[in-house]
Amino acid sequence: MILSELGHFALILSLFFAGMLSVVPMVGSYTNNQRWMGSAPTLAVGMFVFTLIAYAILTYGFVTDDFSLSYVANHSNSLLPLHYKVTAVWGGHEGSFLLWVLMFTLWTLGVALFSQGIPTLMLARVLSVLGLVACGFYLFMLWVSDPFLSLLPFFPVDGQDLNPLLQDFGMIIHPPMLYMGYVGFAVAFSFAIAALLSGKLDSAWARWSRPWALAAWGFLTVGLALGSWWAYYELGWGGWWFWDPSENAALMPWLAGTALIHSLAITEKRKIFKSWTVLLAICAFSLSLLGTFLIRSGVLVSVHTFASDPSRGLFILGMLVVVIGSSLLLYALRASSLKVEGRYGLISREVMLFGNNVLLSVSTLVVLVGTLLPLVHQQLGRGAISVGEPFFNQMFTLLIVPFALLVGIGPLTRWKSQAPAYLLRQMLYAGTIALAAALLLVLPQSHVSYLALLGFFLAFWVLVNTVEEVRLRVGKPFNTGKLTQLSLSHWGMVLGHIGFAILLTGIAMVSNYGVEKDVKLSPGESVELSGYRFAFEGVKGITGPNYRGNQGRIIVYRDNQKITELLPEKRQYNVQKSVMTEAGIDSNLWRDLFVALGEPLGENQWAVRIYYKPLVVWIWLGAAIMALGALCSICDKRYRVRADNKRAADIAHQATPSPALNKG
């Protein structure tokens, strides 16, 4: 049997299910046909199963070295180790898009399976919107991005091999996590669209979509952190964020998503900012799609860019216009009917949250503008430019100050109205402690960096205020048993904010007190850096399954005590003829020692780049804690809508017919 035909067949069947899903439940919801509406979950399962089959077929092609498939021939090689053959499935454009669609159907399946408490009408529309978006994805694959393109009758004996950059553990888990986050925002998006369609933008839709948005945000957080970690140790440049277009493409939905999860919280609790929340839900997913466009169309060039191909770009752009354009049109038509219900004073948690959402939206815009500026510049006939790190770094340094101040003080502020006196006292208290702690951290350093001082101050500010908030909620007298009384979603917020403080500390420390040194070393020589002595023992040749290379041996001493042995490598991959640096890293909570092997300078002498990176791990640790916070919130029991609530919800839903039904 030929894999290519089987794969195509599975994709066509998936498209069929997606098409049915986009039409049948939607029509059913307008004609009040219960059976049609009830078919949605089954169709979602069908869509998922056939996509999974298509994905399995492609994986099988990789594992069995079926080079008659063009995609396998271009991204694998018989010498590639088995685990990389399995992950090579998402090593290129077509396969990674198939993975992306698989994730999408997985989310759809999740909604179909875990939504017992949601009224049938709403669920039918949500799944139908997801099905419609999926149709676009399948057409894209079948039309311009075919992972099962056959090379028969003439196919190569062996493949082109996987890009060595991608032959790495970080690459095994980074894209799936990132894609889970990217497409996860589709769920919140579909809830928003379904709510707009029904005209019932009550707080219920916010409650239903909140765990989904949180889950997507958590995955995206982990995906971004993994990507940053991977770039740090694999690219050998020692940096953890490069403001590369593809990083920006993932950062934009993350920023919008962060605003979304906060906005959903306000809408759920206080029934306000409804249209703002709907817009953010649309934006988060739209920015995911836009990111896909930017990376896969070749409009912008980056280290991640897949082959430039205008026809693909055109298709994705068409899809963007249909999906985003129609959602925003729907928003323009429907959101205006929203009435503001809640009242709140100038000093209230509502205003604080709103302020932070504005700041997050502005930072999203900054990233968007910075990413697209080269394109605008080019179209004005002024040539291509690279917008560099300085622009983004400056903008984010400016934006993070008010943001962090609000993150600290926001949760301490009451809903509706807050007496300024208490807040001022608390700000003075937290400000003093934070300033003292920041000074304690900065003064022992080699020099005083005001940016680092600012960063530490903001981090401690968030930390002190967050701890105070927990103390306040637990009440007096304080005892640890009371901590369990706080709801899981409250702990989610606490973890999210503490994670942010840790991330900020790591960034402030490593950006201002990281040290790097380029040295020439011969065996037996050593070099001092930040109190560590790096002794170069020499370089030996090594041979891997699909590469040859050199491995250096560097022993690190502190106070003449041996601390660790670093083995940086330089590999030459046989098939693609490319050279890769594998850094030698010794990592602990307080600092990373990072050694990258440069080039041979003759007579056993080598250029070696040595970094001392204090607290760099805190960046990823902070992100992990933030993601843990999201997990905590999802597990809150109030999101597990029980089945017996459903009947009540159904009845309530029918009792107040939607404006759409009235019009019909």
Next chain:
Amino acid sequence: MPTSKIVPLGLFLLLAILLFNGLFSDPAHRDSPFIGREVPTFNLPDLMDREIKYQASTFNNHYTLLNVWGTWCLTCKVELPYLTRLSESGVRIVGLYYEQDSDPMFKSQTLPQVQADVTQTLIQLGNPFEFNIYDEYRDLSFDLGVTGAPESFLIDPNGVIVAHHVGDINDRVWQSVFAPHFLTNTSNRGD
């Protein structure tokens, strides 16, 4: 319908138009005012050895691809492997290197740091360059009207610029912008 709710849609449509144009605008076909002109005079050092100086005469007697780049420019890194293959197939490529404007907030790099950076990058991604001209004060790139990196100029054996491309060079760009000049070149020699 209050106008404020249409704003997102309007902004998005503008963005869509921009992206659409971006897909089809091929910066390679933009007329460059520098085509047909001689390379401006200059006297600049080698990036790796300040003792060596280059003048415009270095472009005489060869077809040379002058590639403006910097290690800070990601796009430049992307095109390095392709340029390396070009140079292996016999195209003479010379680099015009400049550092990004040093920003007061960020410590500017010293020359040895720049050199180490360049060596590291070239070892990792391939070295297409016969040598690199170090344009420390951006004199030559200014005279050439360079707006960013990467940009490339094809200079004929008489020192005249015959092609100019803004953006990265890939196979498509090479075939459409630069390769035709080599074809006419060989046919002329045939005459």
